[in-house]
Amino acid sequence: MSGEGLTVRDLRVTFDGFKAVDGVDLDIRPGDLRFLIGPNGAGKTTLVDAVTGLVKATGSVRFGGEELLGKPVHRIARLGIGRTFQTATVFEELTVLQNLDIAAGARRGPLTMLRRRKGVPEAVTKALETTGLTELRDRPAGVLAHGQKQWLEIGMLLVQDVKLLLLDEPVAGMSHDEREATGELLQRVSEDHTVVVIEHDMDFMRSFARSVTVLHAGKVLSEGSVTEVQADAKVQEVYLGRASEPEPAAVPVAEEA
Amino acid sequence: MTTTTSPAKTTTSVAQPSASLLERFRVPGAFFLGAVLLLGIAPIVLSDFRLNLLAKYLCYAIVAVGVSLAWGRGGLMVLGQGVFFGLGGYAMAMHLKLADAAATGQTLPDFMQLYGTGDVLPWWWKPFANPAFALAMTVLLPMAVAALLGFFVFRRRVKGAYFAILSQALAAALAIWLVGQQATTGGTNGLTDIQGFFGYDLNDPVNQRTVYFIIAAVLLLLMAAARQLFVSRYGELLIAVRDSEERVRFLGYNPANVKLVAYVVAAGMAGLAGALFVPAVGIISPALIGIVPSIGFVIGAAVGGRASLVGAVLGAVAVAWTQSTLSDAYPAAWTYLQGLLFVVAVGFLPGGLASLVTVLRKRRIPTRTTGETA
Numbered sequence: 001m002s003g004e005g006l007t008v009r010d011l012r013v014t015f016d017g018f019k020a021v022d023g024v025d026l027d028i029r030p031g032d033l034r035f036l037i038g039p040n041g042a043g044k045t046t047l048v049d050a051v052t053g054l055v056k057a058t059g060s061v062r063f064g065g066e067e068l069l070g071k072p073v074h075r076i077a078r079l080g081i082g083r084t085f086q087t088a089t090v091f092e093e094l095t096v097l098q099n100l101d102i103a104a105g106a107r108r109g110p111l112t113m114l115r116r117r118k119g120v121p122e123a124v125t126k127a128l129e130t131t132g133l134t135e136l137r138d139r140p141a142g143v144l145a146h147g148q149k150q151w152l153e154i155g156m157l158l159v160q161d162v163k164l165l166l167l168d169e170p171v172a173g174m175s176h177d178e179r180e181a182t183g184e185l186l187q188r189v190s191e192d193h194t195v196v197v198i199e200h201d202m203d204f205m206r207s208f209a210r211s212v213t214v215l216h217a218g219k220v221l222s223e224g225s226v227t228e229v230q231a232d233a234k235v236q237e238v239y240l241g242r243a244s245e246p247e248p249a250a251v252p253v254a255e256e257a
Numbered sequence: 258m259t260t261t262t263s264p265a266k267t268t269t270s271v272a273q274p275s276a277s278l279l280e281r282f283r284v285p286g287a288f289f290l291g292a293v294l295l296l297g298i299a300p301i302v303l304s305d306f307r308l309n310l311l312a313k314y315l316c317y318a319i320v321a322v323g324v325s326l327a328w329g330r331g332g333l334m335v336l337g338q339g340v341f342f343g344l345g346g347y348a349m350a351m352h353l354k355l356a357d358a359a360a361t362g363q364t365l366p367d368f369m370q371l372y373g374t375g376d377v378l379p380w381w382w383k384p385f386a387n388p389a390f391a392l393a394m395t396v397l398l399p400m401a402v403a404a405l406l407g408f409f410v411f412r413r414r415v416k417g418a419y420f421a422i423l424s425q426a427l428a429a430a431l432a433i434w435l436v437g438q439q440a441t442t443g444g445t446n447g448l449t450d451i452q453g454f455f456g457y458d459l460n461d462p463v464n465q466r467t468v469y470f471i472i473a474a475v476l477l478l479l480m481a482a483a484r485q486l487f488v489s490r491y492g493e494l495l496i497a498v499r500d501s502e503e504r505v506r507f508l509g510y511n512p513a514n515v516k517l518v519a520y521v522v523a524a525g526m527a528g529l530a531g532a533l534f535v536p537a538v539g540i541i542s543p544a545l546i547g548i549v550p551s552i553g554f555v556i557g558a559a560v561g562g563r564a565s566l567v568g569a570v571l572g573a574v575a576v577a578w579t580q581s582t583l584s585d586a587y588p589a590a591w592t593y594l595q596g597l598l599f600v601v602a603v604g605f606l607p608g609g610l611a612s613l614v615t616v617l618r619k620r621r622i623p624t625r626t627t628g629e630t631a
Contacts, residue, residue, distance in 0.1 A: 052507065077509035089504045091497040098493050105490060106509030113491040160508055 004163040011059040020046040022218030033190040038215035082162035088149035092142030100124045103156035123159045131155040147178035183208040295473040312469040312537040314577040319530035321558045321573035323523030329563035331519035332499030337424030338527045338554040341399035343546030345528030349535045350448035352391030399528030407520040411513035432547035447542020454536040559602040562611025
């Protein structure tokens with residue numbers, strides 16, 4: 001299980017005439033830990049929505065030799081692309097173990113489905129350890145702390161056997177320690193997966209990003225390493241020009257550049 | 258967070274924390290108790306009349322088993338189970354009417370001789386003369402209709418109230434259609450005055466008891482089957498679909514198929530219930546399968562606890578019993594009470610009476626804060 005690359009060409013998404021994503025080209029190499037940043041409304045989430053089949057788009061998105069645009073959500077998921085949402089969506093009434101077991105099972109046949117779960121699949125055991133949730137496996141997911149829910153979501157992507165993880169603001173609302181733990185988790189995960197993170201938290205981005213893409217008004221504004229992007233004049237302009245941005249976690253990139 | 262690598266093979270290790278003896282035999286024990294009550298004690302202590310009433314209630318309970326699966330676990334508000342109950346009931350009644358007619362040397366059922374236009378049996382009645390075909394149809398016909406409907410409805414992501422209204426409209430449509438086809442379906446009267454059940458005289462109390470035993474046995478079997486579905490991986494997935502369909506889709510499942518299975522199984526159960534209702538009560542008519550009875554089918558499950566199998570079944574029996582007791586004394590008041598029960602159960606106690614203990618216990622223990630900020 002090694003990561004696979006994602007190639008996006010001239011991606012466009014339009015909502016009632018509003019160009020949410022406006023001709024984006026993106027190359028994400030296998031094994032990258034790419035951060036997508038940009039002001040609110042830059043089209044980051046819409047881009048991920050388009051890649052995962054949630055919104056209609058034109059252009060081309062290729063992954064492992066397959067064109068994704070036009071495929072239904074569950075088919076794209078089966079190709080090995082997993083995503084999380086801004087608010088953690090785990091199955092609250094089910095236990096941590098059940099959540100992971102369901103995530104691991106999209107390829108199960110009808111006979112397996114009709115039987116009761118006996119034992120714990122190895123991938124699930126591994127994901128429990130990777131995410132540090134082993135102790136909590138019999139708890140209902142609904143009682144987990146916010147950070148733990150996000151880790152469970154990442155764990156669900158791991159057992160789903162995805163090659164590419166698309167994470168939408170995974171550390172939003174987390175404490176400092178939780179952020180650190182999540183960052184380390186992402187680095188471990190990216191050893192054999194490709195990871196794309198949408199993030200507002202610039203400290204978090206600086207600490208853990210391997211490469212960065214800055215989106216602005218539906219277009220790619222800048223791309224490169226953390227240092228390159230921070231030095232980019234266009235990026236500084238965009239971030240300094242939005243001082244009224246009500247996003248306390250988002251410290252302007254240009255600040256330290 | 259721990260980073261230890263997995264200790265080789267832990268797959269076969271214990272899945273559940275070692276359950277106590279009581280916990281382990283709780284379900285089989287309850288099942289055994291239910292079987293003793295239904296098959297042993299009830300037939301001894303109840304009069305023929307009461308036992309026959311119970312048989313009727315148990316038919317509603319069979320519908321409730323399906324409702325518990327589709328609505329309780331799958332979140333599908335099946336407000337039109339009357340359709341499937343009706344299809345099963347009519348399939349059975351058509352056969353029994355044909356058999357009754359044949360027993361007296363007639364070719365046509367009695368109502369067709371009165372209202373029919375000719376003396377030829379409509380073509381779609383003919384295969385129902387075959388008992389095996391009719392029996393199979395009581396289950397397969399409702400399942401096929403549910404599969405067809407569900408295929409289109411779930412793929413188009415119709416859900417929630419829209420699904421409920423759609424399924425209810427279908428129940429109304431079937432009832433209205435039946436009323437309009439008096440010559441071939443008996444119209445408003447339905448198929449009535451059924452005398453025999455596969456050669457046995459239904460007026461004989463002994464045979465009525467047998468019908469009761471069949472119904473009780475079928476209920477127990479279906480409860481066991483539903484229980485297996487509940488605890489299976491499919492059952493867990495069904496809950497996941499109910500609570501977050503979109504998330505399930507991103508895991509690579511097609512939620513439409515998951516829901517379809519629950520819907521079709523529930524329809525089959527309702528069909529079987531309708532089929533068994535006919536020999537127990539001796540009639541199937543549009544009034545028994547339209548909108549009001551369709552709502553009635555889910556109220557029992559809602560009151561007892563739709564997500565709990567035993568809750569749904571007991572609720573269905575209790576509501577049906579209350580209905581026949583109260584509607585004799587205050588016919589007008591029952592409809593209001595029925596509506597009130599439904600609103601209270603769905604609005605204030607979604608888990609039904611089965612959840613009352615848990616709800617009260619939670620009240621006493623302060624709820625855990627999850628530290629959620631988003």
